[in-house]
Amino acid sequence: MAKAKPRICEICGAEIRGQGHTVKIEGAELLVCSRCYQKYGKKKPGTWSPMPTGRQPRRTYEPKPRPKPAPRTQKPLYTEDIVEDYSERVREAIQKSGLSYEELSHKVGLSTNLLKRIAHGEYMPTIEEAKKLERYFKITLIERVEKSVQEKVAIPKDYEPTLGDVANIKIRKKKKK
Known part of the structure; x- marks a missing residue:
């Protein structure tokens, strides 16, 4: 058997x-x-579990609250640029102050050599350097240049591209490279 x-x-x-x-x-x-x-x-x-363990789970999952995303800030519609006659304005302000380049360099926060180069038009100051000069001399060296905003062209949902549209797109991509 x-x-x-x-x-x-x-x-x-x-x-x-x-x-x-x-x-x-x-x-x-x-x-x-x-x-x-x-x-x-x-x-x-x-109510039955396919994997009997005989014990309770150690901890339960509680999702953490997600932080709210920061609001999107739009790019400013202007840029800052240094005026064309910056050297003349700085030279006049230095002459009116009656102080030497060494004394001004300590008060403004720029080097003596840099102040001389800006006053003689040999060096265009950065925006930060121009702001320091503006604060001390109370002159205007920075101007705002407005950007022209172009609205995006809305493409209708039922639009189907033609062969000419596709060919133009490919030509533009080749020119960019």
Whole structure:
């Protein structure tokens, strides 16, 4: 006589001793051991977990509140530029002050050499340097240049490009490279 193949619980994998029990879980009939039958045999449908661990989860997941994104700031519609006659304005302001380049360099916060070069028109100051000179001498060296805003052309949703439109796009891409 051949020995009967041992039956295995379809939930925990243990060898079933005795007859075993049939349990219906989520529409499937499973052959289970006595221990699994006690755990899952009398539960309501839909409440059974396929991975019985016998312990509670350590912690629950609580999503962190996401920080609100910073509001988008629009780019200014102007740029700052140094006036064309900056050297004349700085030279006149230095002469009116009656101070030497060394004394002014300490008060303004720029080097003596740099002040001389700006006054003689050999060096155009940066915006920061021009602001220092404006604050000290109370003159205007920076002007705002307005940018012209071009509105984006709206393309209708039902628009289908023609062969000519596609060819123009490809030509423009080649010129950029």
